[in-house]
Amino acid sequence: MTWGLRHYALARSLMDVPNARSSHSVPTPRGGGVAIVLSFLCAVSVLMAGGRAESGGAWAILGAGALVAAVGFIDDHRHLAARWRLAAHFVAAVWVLMSLGGPPRLDWFGSVLDLGWLGAALAALYLIWLLNLYNFMDGIDGIASVEAISVCAGGAVLYWFVGRADLMAEPLLLAAAVVGFLCWNFPPAKIFMGDAGSGFLGIVLGIFSLQAAWVSPALFWSWLVLLGVFVVDATWTLLRRMARGERVYEAHRSHAYQRASRRWGGHLPVTLGVGAINIFWLLPIALCVGAGLLDGVVAIGIAYAPLFGAEIVLGAGKSDVSKR
Numbered sequence: 001m002t003w004g005l006r007h008y009a010l011a012r013s014l015m016d017v018p019n020a021r022s023s024h025s026v027p028t029p030r031g032g033g034v035a036i037v038l039s040f041l042c043a044v045s046v047l048m049a050g051g052r053a054e055s056g057g058a059w060a061i062l063g064a065g066a067l068v069a070a071v072g073f074i075d076d077h078r079h080l081a082a083r084w085r086l087a088a089h090f091v092a093a094v095w096v097l098m099s100l101g102g103p104p105r106l107d108w109f110g111s112v113l114d115l116g117w118l119g120a121a122l123a124a125l126y127l128i129w130l131l132n133l134y135n136f137m138d139g140i141d142g143i144a145s146v147e148a149i150s151v152c153a154g155g156a157v158l159y160w161f162v163g164r165a166d167l168m169a170e171p172l173l174l175a176a177a178v179v180g181f182l183c184w185n186f187p188p189a190k191i192f193m194g195d196a197g198s199g200f201l202g203i204v205l206g207i208f209s210l211q212a213a214w215v216s217p218a219l220f221w222s223w224l225v226l227l228g229v230f231v232v233d234a235t236w237t238l239l240r241r242m243a244r245g246e247r248v249y250e251a252h253r254s255h256a257y258q259r260a261s262r263r264w265g266g267h268l269p270v271t272l273g274v275g276a277i278n279i280f281w282l283l284p285i286a287l288c289v290g291a292g293l294l295d296g297v298v299a300i301g302i303a304y305a306p307l308f309g310a311e312i313v314l315g316a317g318k319s320d321v322s323k324r
Helices: 002-012 034-049 055-077 082-100 116-137 143-161 169-185 194-215 217-226 228-243 256-263 268-290 296-314
Strands: 106-108 111-113
Touching: 002 034, 002 169, 034 055, 034 169, 034 194, 055 082, 055 116, 055 194, 082 116, 082 194, 106 217, 116 143, 116 194, 116 228, 143 169, 143 194, 143 217, 143 268, 169 194, 194 217, 217 228, 217 268, 217 296, 228 256, 228 268, 228 296, 256 268, 256 296, 268 296
Parallel strands: none
Antiparallel strands: 106 111
């Protein structure tokens, strides 16, 4: 599918043309993430039809994922006003919570909290932020793909580790779909994911984390640990830019991963580095939470501390006045 979408993008001149704020230097087709969307939604439909997927989670993925991808597809073809994108994202988040039966309970230092309407509002904001931050972080070759593959693989290992191997299918299928796309997106990329793919991955990973919390409240923290690289870089950079009064919706090159790619001379070492961090640092901490060896909130502090340190060292969020 990605091969076909690349030819479609070339025929329609759907190109990402480099500018002063880009992290690439060659015009590249975009919109290849639609292949991830279509293949994974088909796989989830087959699982649900065969009784191999929990219906609430499957409907959440099918409804919210399709809506977010459709909005991203339109935006990839012609600019869509931010207010309409955010409205669609809000509808998608509400659909997810309705499909899952509301927000899950939260494990907080050993106590299980039911936050009611406040929990629903926080869960909706969490989903909207996650799908948008995934779009922000899709800025160098392969990084969003490697993040999705390693997080989904880690989530599957987590489910196996806690004795819920029955829940491994969906994250493994999403990882497999992204592997197919990565064949074309690995540095140097022949096609970019586009908003349709990045937003879709963000909302689906958010759904996976909320599903995990319904299985066990502590598992939400495990998934949040696995997502640490993207959560920390996007959040820290956004806050730094907001503090300076910048227009946060404008394109920039001040994320830590973008600065690292310029410092280390290319996209490949940063993309591989993200995968290594996820596997060798974040996954063991997530497993400790699942095994009950670490409190979830404490685990977040341990997992995120060196990531925030990297943000400071790399100068994430600082004004980027350099030109390429």
